[in-house]
Amino acid sequence: xxxxxxxxxxxxxGRLAPRVIRRVLVALVVVLAFLALSLALLVRPNxxxxxxxxxxxxxxxxxxxxxxxxxxxxxxxxxxxxxxxAADLHAGQIISFPESSSGxxxxxxxxxxxxxxxxxxxxxxxxxxxxxANNAPDLGTVAxxxxxxxxxxxxxxxxxxxxxxxxxxxxxxxxxxxxxxLAEEGVRRRWVVQQEAEHVTREQPDxxxxxxxxxxxxxxxxxxxxLRDLPDGEPVYLVEGERAxxxxxxxxxxxVATITGASAIPTDVSLQPLVRLQSTAVGQRGRPGPGxxx
Numbered sequence: 001x002x003x004x005x006x007x008x009x010x011x012x013x014g015r016l017a018p019r020v021i022r023r024v025l026v027a028l029v030v031v032l033a034f035l036a037l038s039l040a041l042l043v044r045p046n047x048x049x050x051x052x053x054x055x056x057x058x059x060x061x062x063x064x065x066x067x068x069x070x071x072x073x074x075x076x077x078x079x080x081x082x083x084x085x086a087a088d089l090h091a092g093q094i095i096s097f098p099e100s101s102s103g104x105x106x107x108x109x110x111x112x113x114x115x116x117x118x119x120x121x122x123x124x125x126x127x128x129x130x131x132x133a134n135n136a137p138d139l140g141t142v143a144x145x146x147x148x149x150x151x152x153x154x155x156x157x158x159x160x161x162x163x164x165x166x167x168x169x170x171x172x173x174x175x176x177x178x179x180x181x182l183a184e185e186g187v188r189r190r191w192v193v194q195q196e197a198e199h200v201t202r203e204q205p206d207x208x209x210x211x212x213x214x215x216x217x218x219x220x221x222x223x224x225x226x227l228r229d230l231p232d233g234e235p236v237y238l239v240e241g242e243r244a245x246x247x248x249x250x251x252x253x254x255x256v257a258t259i260t261g262a263s264a265i266p267t268d269v270s271l272q273p274l275v276r277l278q279s280t281a282v283g284q285r286g287r288p289g290p291g292x293x294x
Contacts, residue, residue: 078149
């Protein structure tokens, strides 16, 4: 009987780090895609057409009039106020209000109250406001009915992120990157199987390729190439079928699979890559068996 000699492909150094980096980058993209989808679902305009999240008005800062307290690119989160609360504010608080009392401008101003003035009919008090970085107070005063919210917190640079994630093209790109990665992984794994098969198959007289009398039990393990960069003693699962191995690898575990079929048991030739590792054989129903040793 002919002896099958399995010639492993030449080991390529430095393969593990690029693979880990690629997976980390894809994971970050998935997180960003989830964040973009969450923002699309959570950010909703209120009756005044102001974006809110969990009921809190949010505003993007475009100028530096409130530095150093608030910076351009920050996302301001305000607390909503009732009419009674809006009429009982004090100097030092930061409020958001429309630039024009007539509503002719859609610009929202977020400045600090520097003085509380006596009001007139319809407005018990009036607020004098000023940007912390400005030299003079704002022109005009703010009535309680104009107060859209009282400053609660800021998220640095979140306005830039929110603006980018709200772009349809950004969302499409974030979705497509994981899809392309999964497609590339599928193509690469099929290529690995083909390369491994080429080491144990030979051309037959009729021009087709087959084992030519070689034992199926000597076929190399699926994804055996992925074990070369693992340190000695690293846990690895031995499963039946390529799909089971792919699922474990995608979950972050080291895994290989037999490709001999149910009628054959892998020999020492196939199991040789597992000698230096801590291997666990898992059956079709997921029950772990004894460690596989070549």
